[in-house]
Amino acid sequence: MKPIPFPAKGLPKEHVLSLIRAFKAGDSDWRRGRLFGLVYYAGQEAEELAREAYDSCMFENALSPFDFPSLLKMETEFISMIGTLFGGNDETAGSMTSGGTESILMAVKAARDWARENRPHVKKPELVAPLTVHPAFNKAADMLGLKIVQTPVDESFRADVKSMNKAITANTIMIAATAVTYPQGVIDPIPEIGKLAVDKNLWFHVDGCLGGFMLPFLRKLGHEIPPFDFSVPGVRSLSADIHKYGYISKGVSTVLYRDRELRRHQFFVHADWPGGVYATPSLSGARPGGAIASAWAIVRYLGEEGFMRMAKQAREATRRLLEGIRATPGLFVLGDPPATVFAFGSRTIDVYRLAFQLKEKGWHLHAQHRPASLHMTISPCHEKIVEPFLADLRQAAAHLSEEIRQAPSGEAALYGMLGTMPDRKTAKALALQYLDDLYRLKE
Numbered sequence: 458m459k460p461i462p463f464p465a466k467g468l469p470k471e472h473v474l475s476l477i478r479a480f481k482a483g484d485s486d487w488r489r490g491r492l493f494g495l496v497y498y499a500g501q502e503a504e505e506l507a508r509e510a511y512d513s514c515m516f517e518n519a520l521s522p523f524d525f526p527s528l529l530k531m532e533t534e535f536i537s538m539i540g541t542l543f544g545g546n547d548e549t550a551g552s553m554t555s556g557g558t559e560s561i562l563m564a565v566k567a568a569r570d571w572a573r574e575n576r577p578h579v580k581k582p583e584l585v586a587p588l589t590v591h592p593a594f595n596k597a598a599d600m601l602g603l604k605i606v607q608t609p610v611d612e613s614f615r616a617d618v619k620s621m622n623k624a625i626t627a628n629t630i631m632i633a634a635t636a637v638t639y640p641q642g643v644i645d646p647i648p649e650i651g652k653l654a655v656d657k658n659l660w661f662h663v664d665g666c667l668g669g670f671m672l673p674f675l676r677k678l679g680h681e682i683p684p685f686d687f688s689v690p691g692v693r694s695l696s697a698d699i700h701k702y703g704y705i706s707k708g709v710s711t712v713l714y715r716d717r718e719l720r721r722h723q724f725f726v727h728a729d730w731p732g733g734v735y736a737t738p739s740l741s742g743a744r745p746g747g748a749i750a751s752a753w754a755i756v757r758y759l760g761e762e763g764f765m766r767m768a769k770q771a772r773e774a775t776r777r778l779l780e781g782i783r784a785t786p787g788l789f790v791l792g793d794p795p796a797t798v799f800a801f802g803s804r805t806i807d808v809y810r811l812a813f814q815l816k817e818k819g820w821h822l823h824a825q826h827r828p829a830s831l832h833m834t835i836s837p838c839h840e841k842i843v844e845p846f847l848a849d850l851r852q853a854a855a856h857l858s859e860e861i862r863q864a865p866s867g868e869a870a871l872y873g874m875l876g877t878m879p880d881r882k883t884a885k886a887l888a889l890q891y892l893d894d895l896y897r898l899k900e
């Protein structure tokens with residue numbers, strides 16, 4: 458398709474906005490609970506608060522705390538409040554970032570630069586992490602020149618600590634684990650891994666991007682949540698995304714450090730630039746004030762009580778979904794997910810076909826591979842869809858077990874095909890080609 462010429466003349470505001478509304482007609486319906494991930498929705502009231510708080514600082518830029526002391530105040534207050542949520546104390550330090558990927562990138566940079574100072578003999582630094590860590594670690598290792606060594610998980614999909622121990626070499630500077638993992642929603646054995654970190658003086662990062670704003674509240678509700686934060690000796694940094702279970706719009710996460718000395722390794726300063734001394738705490742230069750304001754606002758607005766109420770709703774919806782899925786012939790849940798994220802698979806049904814059938818009924822589940830499964834991240838808004846979803850799931854599963862063949866397409870087909878390809882290089886090349894094609898201008 459030919460490129461679209463840059464518009465010579467503008468359009469009326471209403472026309473422009475109506476075009477956006479029209480584009481959105483094909484988007485997933487997250488407000489009605491039809492999407493299981495990507496958007497975390499806690500209802501209209503929290504949405505309005507997030508929207509208004511964002512709007513109040515939408516154009517302000519946190520690049521200059523001197524020009525916008527309000528943003529600095531909200532950021533430092535926010536970091537302090539959540540430090541206490543994660544077992545921190547007055548030593549705990551942190552930064553706001555644009556998302557989980559940036560938080561992880563910053564923690565890996567801090568670990569690398571800490572090692573440059575404290576382990577100068579290590580010339581080829583390595584990061585040991587289970588296979589289930591988020592690909593942001595692979596991205597960070599790739600960008601920061603670390604070798605990532607990935608270790609197996611046990612039958613409950615949690616990090617196998619013995620394998621991690623074996624994978625540690627004289628070049629290892631960092632280890633990482635997750636609470637909760639994206640693929641199966643489980644918590645890695647953080648205290649055992651923390652012990653490894655202490656014994657071997659390694660930087661240990663806990664990725665709480667997904668579970669960070671859910672687990673502390675489930676624990677307060679009486680659920681058994683093992684220690685995963687700074688209460689565990691050896692944990693040096695922790696990431697937690699307020700744009701996930703904080704129910705605000707995208708663009709804000711946090712990375713915390715046990716103390717300020719550790720955080721210092723995250724900072725970047727270029728002192729000789731003709732534009733002035735350029736010093737930034739994280740990857741971004743300009744940073745959106747709206748994101749900071751909405752993060753601060755949601756914590757102040759909901760408080761512990763509100764977060765617990767949301768956690769209770771999401772966990773209750775999860776419990777009913779897990780029960781319904783386990784009772785559906787042919788389906789099983791992977792591992793024993795303790796929070797609000799899980800995956801299910803089947804020994805009899807092709808789950809990629811199941812995803813396709815569910816999509817036809819308006820449900821958007823993400824397909825996973827190794828093992829083949831469908832992912833669900835549950836928000837408070839899913840409370841109302843448990844029964845209709847389970848009814849459609851039962852019907853689709855029964856239909857498929859009668860061997861009615863239907864070709865999967867789109868994302869389900871991609872995951873299905875790529876997951877089963879033995880040649881991983883070709884799988885990667887196909888995924889790159891898919892991306893290249895996806896981001897081309899189309900009719």
Ligand SMILES: Cc1ncc(COP(=O)(O)O)c(C=O)c1O
Pocket residue numbers: 556557558559591593635637638639664665666667668698710
């Ligand atoms: C466990 C975990 N870590 C990190 C990330 C990356 O977060 P983001 O997509 O905000 O960069 C995700 C995203 O789903 C995640 O589930």
